[in-house]
Structure formats: C-alpha cells, structure tokens
Amino acid sequence: MTKHEFEVAMTCEGCSGAVTRILNKLGDEVKFEIDLPKRLVWIESEKDVDFLTDTLKKCGKEVKYNGTK
Structure with a gap:
C-alpha cells in the first residue's frame, strides 16, 4: 500500500x-x-489521493497533500 502524507490544520x-x-x-x-x-x-x-483528501476535508479543517512517503 502507498503511504501518503497530509497536513491537516489540527x-x-x-x-x-x-x-x-x-x-x-x-x-x-x-x-x-x-x-x-x-x-x-x-x-x-x-485509494486515490483525491478520495483521501475529500475524506479528510469532512472534518472541516484545511488539508494539504504533501506527497508519498
């Protein structure tokens, strides 16, 4: 599986x-x-990055994709 890194305004x-x-x-x-x-x-x-980004945005925070790790 691919490991993706996101910045989330937590x-x-x-x-x-x-x-x-x-x-x-x-x-x-x-x-x-x-x-x-x-x-x-x-x-x-x-899952694709767009799906994961949209899922994270459901928490109401700003989300930025940093790439794979």
Missing part, C-alpha cells in the same frame, strides 16, 4: 479525534497515523 485533541473518527469509517481499507504537534496525517491506502 489544533487540539478534538481535531485529531475528528480525523480519527472519519478515517475509522473507511474500515480496513486504510491504516493511518496522526502527529498532532506537527499537524501531519499519514495514510496507507490504495
């Missing part, structure tokens, strides 16, 4: 919790890590 545990809830809805199709202090989210998935 400022608190509530923000990272919202991201976690949204990504958990995708089930086993994704694996993810969140680094709140750096405001980064890494997602391992075969």
